Amino acid sequence: MSFKWYKLSCNFKELQLIGTLNGGQSFRWTHDENSNEWTGVFARTVWKLKHEDNYLNYQVIGTLHRSDTGNNFFGILLEKYLRLDLDLIKYYEEWSSKDELFKSACKQFFGIRILNQEPVENLFSFICSQNNHISRISSMVEKLCLHYGEEICTHNEVKYYSFPSVEKLAQPEVESKLRNLGFGYRAKFIQTAATQIVAWGGEEWFNSLKDMKYKESRQELMKLYGIGPKVADCICLMSLSHLEAVPVDTHVYQIAAQNYLPHLRGKKSVTEKMYVEIGDHFRKLYGDMAGWAHTVLFCADLKKFQQNCSNESCEGKVKRRKK
DNA sequence: AGCCTACCTGGGTC
């Protein structure tokens, strides 16, 4: 079965799919190195993407929306997801002029985009992310979809599922089931947070967070059981359009201590006070899209995107001190 | 307010 390829005009330098889809924002995209095609799920739809010759080509493999929706329905969804209306090259120039480290990082890491994700998927994926490896996070997210999502389609003998609704995740038996599926202590966070969100209005509650100022929105998110400063900032940045949010994790701490805030070097963990200092530093440096700019540095720091990690220039950069 | 510690699990490392 073959699907029609559609095209969106998109300059090569405006979008780098590997850093954007595989840089730890979303956990549901896979890459076929031979065909250079990406397969993933968002908006209750299975997509295939391929970027070449200044076009972003896409296929709709399956969907729970009406598939005959006209008016470029899917093209608009994809444009919104990738925020293609935003002229990234212009912002890269601006951030480069403000920061030498950005200037050197952005050569290899052009076209890194902050996805405009769905809040529900974003929130529960990042509850799974805490104190965890990317490979295990991905498998947990897939388990959530398999057990609580809706089947979308089967393609090349693989079944695809939508990300579950909050209502599904709020069911009382969810905690024990997720425990059995290997979610560990995150099982209780997921079920409890889902129950809180439903009680506070579900989708409407998320919409109200988009309308709030960043700080207020973050404060609301942190009322949820299992959501602390870091995950709250991930949600603000990745699905609530608060682009000044700077999630500070171990990587970002390392970058900040190495390059900007030497007095923070050698700390065992990031305290609340340090967290604020690091975030504020990036906001002062880059302005009101600091979260986006810092994500480019974050990508550059990820081990999997570094070439020749055994060589010396890589060694000093991110290496944690051994105790 | 600021610092500790326990927490589930499984991939990586030696």
Next chain:
DNA sequence: AGACCCAGGTAGG
């Protein structure tokens, strides 16, 4: 092989 170590943190003391 088996025992560490530790990972894009958080709640509760």
